[in-house]
Amino acid sequence: MDHKELDALLQVMENPVRRRIIKRLAQEPGYALQISKELGLGQPLVAKHLAIMEQAGLIASATEESPSGPRRRKYSLSKSISITMDVGPNMFIEKGMDIDAQGVGSSRQTAGHLLSRVDETVSRGKDSEKLSRLAEILEEVDSRMRQMEDERIGLLAVRNRAMHEAAMIAMKLELDKRRVLFHILDEHDRTADSISESLNLRELTVRKILEELQDEFFG
Numbered sequence: 001m002d003h004k005e006l007d008a009l010l011q012v013m014e015n016p017v018r019r020r021i022i023k024r025l026a027q028e029p030g031y032a033l034q035i036s037k038e039l040g041l042g043q044p045l046v047a048k049h050l051a052i053m054e055q056a057g058l059i060a061s062a063t064e065e066s067p068s069g070p071r072r073r074k075y076s077l078s079k080s081i082s083i084t085m086d087v088g089p090n091m092f093i094e095k096g097m098d099i100d101a102q103g104v105g106s107s108r109q110t111a112g113h114l115l116s117r118v119d120e121t122v123s124r125g126k127d128s129e130k131l132s133r134l135a136e137i138l139e140e141v142d143s144r145m146r147q148m149e150d151e152r153i154g155l156l157a158v159r160n161r162a163m164h165e166a167a168m169i170a171m172k173l174e175l176d177k178r179r180v181l182f183h184i185l186d187e188h189d190r191t192a193d194s195i196s197e198s199l200n201l202r203e204l205t206v207r208k209i210l211e212e213l214q215d216e217f218f219g
Contacts, residue, residue, distance in 0.1 A: 032050060083095070090166075121137070180209045
């Protein structure tokens with residue numbers, strides 16, 4: 001997911017009312033009136049936020065027949081995404097990923113095994129048996145994700161410490177050189193044209209700084 005798409009999604013999801021609607025639609029599709037009653041919000045307000053999220057491509061809608069009145073519009077989430085943001089002294093990491101586009105992947109052995117269990121579960125047995133096994137799989141998935149998050153937090157602490165120490169060294173440098181150095185450390189990118197565009201510095205200036213940093217620190 002590029003920065004432009006991530007910025008658009010963050011702008012939509014920063015509103016707490018929209019997040020409540022998203023959480024509700026994550027459970028199952030719904031209608032504006034139904035959602036407004038369940039969340040205790042006015043229908044015009046819910047309709048307004050639904051329109052904004054649909055325009056952003058986060059949700060989709062379709063009209064269908066109503067058993068007791070005119071046709072009505074049904075809303076559902078149209079994206080499966082993961083957004084992470086880590087902020088602190090010497091740290092700013094934001095990332096958006098399209099889960100559907102990423103898929104399970106052949107290298108993700110644990111996820112592939114769990115997905116096979118899901119497929120096997122839904123292929124046979126009564127609904128009560130399926131639901132029981134699916135609940136067990138969900139519990140295992142969430143447990144594994146908590147373990148991974150604990151490890152990730154630990155790694156972020158290590159990263160933050162390393163960046164702090166690097167920043168102490170960088171503070172001895174002039175401003176533009178510091179900016180280029182921080183870009184290298186954050187993005188692992190030493191390409192002059194991309195650094196020039198990212199930092200709004202002349203490419204010739206960036207190339208000179210890269211040569212100096214190479215001689216001073218990365219030689």
